[in-house]
Amino acid sequence: xxxxxxxxxxxxxxxxxxxxxxxxxxxxxxxxxxxxxxxxxxxxxxxxxxxxxxxxxxxxxxxxxxxxxxxxxxxxxxxxxxxxxxxxxxxxxxxxxxxxxxxxxxxxxxxxxx
Amino acid sequence: xxxxxxxxxxxxxxxxxxxxxxxxxxxxxxxxxxxxxxxxxxxxxxxxxxxxxxxxxxxxxxxxxxxxxxxxxxxxxxxxxxxxxxxxxxxxxxxxxxxxxxxxxxxxxxx
Numbered sequence: 001x002x003x004x005x006x007x008x009x010x011x012x013x014x015x016x017x018x019x020x021x022x023x024x025x026x027x028x029x030x031x032x033x034x035x036x037x038x039x040x041x042x043x044x045x046x047x048x049x050x051x052x053x054x055x056x057x058x059x060x061x062x063x064x065x066x067x068x069x070x071x072x073x074x075x076x077x078x079x080x081x082x083x084x085x086x087x088x089x090x091x092x093x094x095x096x097x098x099x100x101x102x103x104x105x106x107x108x109x110x111x112x113x114x
Numbered sequence: 115x116x117x118x119x120x121x122x123x124x125x126x127x128x129x130x131x132x133x134x135x136x137x138x139x140x141x142x143x144x145x146x147x148x149x150x151x152x153x154x155x156x157x158x159x160x161x162x163x164x165x166x167x168x169x170x171x172x173x174x175x176x177x178x179x180x181x182x183x184x185x186x187x188x189x190x191x192x193x194x195x196x197x198x199x200x201x202x203x204x205x206x207x208x209x210x211x212x213x214x215x216x217x218x219x220x221x222x223x224x225x
Contacts (some may be wrong), residue, residue: 004157012199021153031211033211035213037144041217042203042215042217042218043158043203043205043215044215045213045214047212047213048212049213050211053124055210056212057209058160058212069189078179091157091158094158098211100146100207100210100211100212100213101146101160101163101205101207101213102148103158103160105157105158105159106145106157107156108156108157109195114156
């Protein structure tokens, strides 16, 4: 069964450092998302991406965040200067159609900022 | 403000019993609702969805009920099994691609 894969599974970084989280969406999917989940809290929308551009972003997704699809398979989330409050599980998701509900989520990348 | 929330953080049921997980939403413009299951260490997994022009939708062992009058959504799991143990989230979409998730209910199935 096709799946969304994410790397790394866990990253520990110092405050102020740049972090890049990588995702390989399902190959025939066209819509890509990043969500995050702070420990014990709700899953929160960060950004959606379609046709090589951001289609929607939340208030969390400020100018410290960026996304990129550098080639035909990878979808990355970059945090330029990490803060303590960026510590969370970051989930990549993809979907074949514009239906935002039937997302396929990856297993997540846990980011710990010290 | 707009929110999607859950009534109970933990639900414990006996194996074989039916489970009912509830969710309240406050945005009357919401027109699409989804239930996700999240097992430990994994990402959310789509279970079932419902649009606001429906009151009920059934899947395999799961039923979602939508009461737009009181802005309430429920997930019913029939004959709950140990493999159903997980955190269940409701999510809502009313515009664009963004989903707003509720806080999650942990379902624990006792053998």
